[in-house]
Amino acid sequence: MTSNNSVMNNSDFKVPEDYFRQKKVSLKQISTKRNNVFRLQPWGSGLSIAASICLLIAFSFYYLYPQQANQQNLKQVSASALDEFISYSPYSAYPEAYLLEEESIELEHTNAVELFNEEQIDSYLNEYTNEFL
Amino acid sequence: MVEPVEWRDWLKKGKHEKLFNALVDHYTEPLYWQARKLMARHDLADDVLQDAFISAWKALPKFKAESNFYTWLFRIVCNQSFASLKKEKRYSEINGSSLASLSGDPFFDGDQALLDLHEAVASLPLKQQLVFKMRYFQNLPYAQISELLSTSEGALKASYHHAKEKVKKSFELN
Numbered sequence: 001m002t003s004n005n006s007v008m009n010n011s012d013f014k015v016p017e018d019y020f021r022q023k024k025v026s027l028k029q030i031s032t033k034r035n036n037v038f039r040l041q042p043w044g045s046g047l048s049i050a051a052s053i054c055l056l057i058a059f060s061f062y063y064l065y066p067q068q069a070n071q072q073n074l075k076q077v078s079a080s081a082l083d084e085f086i087s088y089s090p091y092s093a094y095p096e097a098y099l100l101e102e103e104s105i106e107l108e109h110t111n112a113v114e115l116f117n118e119e120q121i122d123s124y125l126n127e128y129t130n131e132f133l
Numbered sequence: 134m135v136e137p138v139e140w141r142d143w144l145k146k147g148k149h150e151k152l153f154n155a156l157v158d159h160y161t162e163p164l165y166w167q168a169r170k171l172m173a174r175h176d177l178a179d180d181v182l183q184d185a186f187i188s189a190w191k192a193l194p195k196f197k198a199e200s201n202f203y204t205w206l207f208r209i210v211c212n213q214s215f216a217s218l219k220k221e222k223r224y225s226e227i228n229g230s231s232l233a234s235l236s237g238d239p240f241f242d243g244d245q246a247l248l249d250l251h252e253a254v255a256s257l258p259l260k261q262q263l264v265f266k267m268r269y270f271q272n273l274p275y276a277q278i279s280e281l282l283s284t285s286e287g288a289l290k291a292s293y294h295h296a297k298e299k300v301k302k303s304f305e306l307n
Contacts, residue, residue: 012243013169020162023179027157027186031150 136201149193156202157186163203164210170270171214171263173251175240181217185210211281215263222259253303254296260284261296268293 143152164185169178188209196205241248254265263282267273268289275286282289 012241012247013173013175014240014242015165015175016240020165023165023182024157024161027161027183028154030187030190031153 136203140202141198144193144196144198147194149190153190153193156189156206160203160206164206167207167271168210168214171211171266172217173241173255174238176238177217177221181210181213184217185213188213208281211263211267215259218259218262249304250300253300256303257296257299261292261299264289264292265296265300269297 137155140152140155143149143155161182165178165182168181168185169175172178172181185206189206192209254262257265260282264278267278267281268275273281275289278284278289279286284292
């Protein structure tokens, strides 16, 4: 076994028909394909800049728009509507509170139940418990 | 092998695509046969050649042209073959079967003795396998193998001797 007497020659090893011509064509495509990839690189940085700008705009809207909306709403509300809102009595929405208000009772110092007569309690219960039955 | 002078000019002027196409035209066939001698199977040699040219295309702008283009490409083919053999060796160790077996290659037309020789060489440790293939199948001088594998000539001679003995033994056993 000597190195000068090589047992390997190309006649024992075949290649498919027309292999080298086709291989050269496919290998040459490597350079064109790679060029396309290089051209995409500036797009990558451009896209990131565009994304950053979009984010900035979105954040600025998020912080600025609600304030503008509040200011506009206050301007649009009429003086009479404001008066009505301020003079609105919450007791009209809660009759039990209204009853207490009429008697001018300070609940901190008295037992509130004792101050109502039975009729008032019955009418209140009849009126408002029916809603839940 | 004398290379056209304009190739270096193209490299300096950044005409990489033109240079690459010229390299493909000139060296596809000789590099394929170098890969085939290392890998034995056509499909593996084809993969090595493809990967080698992709690596060459990526590295071309950085190539300083201190050696000629063929030597540079040949080194890339050797490195790719080494990586491929490493992968194949790992696969065969895990699965107990070899993907690189020459018997399954439809483009091998050699006799049984040559097939046995390749099987015996494939069972060698990776470095010995490469040294044996480069020395025995490719007839490369030790100086060139030393440059390609970054190993001293003395170590290569010892490695080749051990590889040869192992191949002989495997033939005697069979």
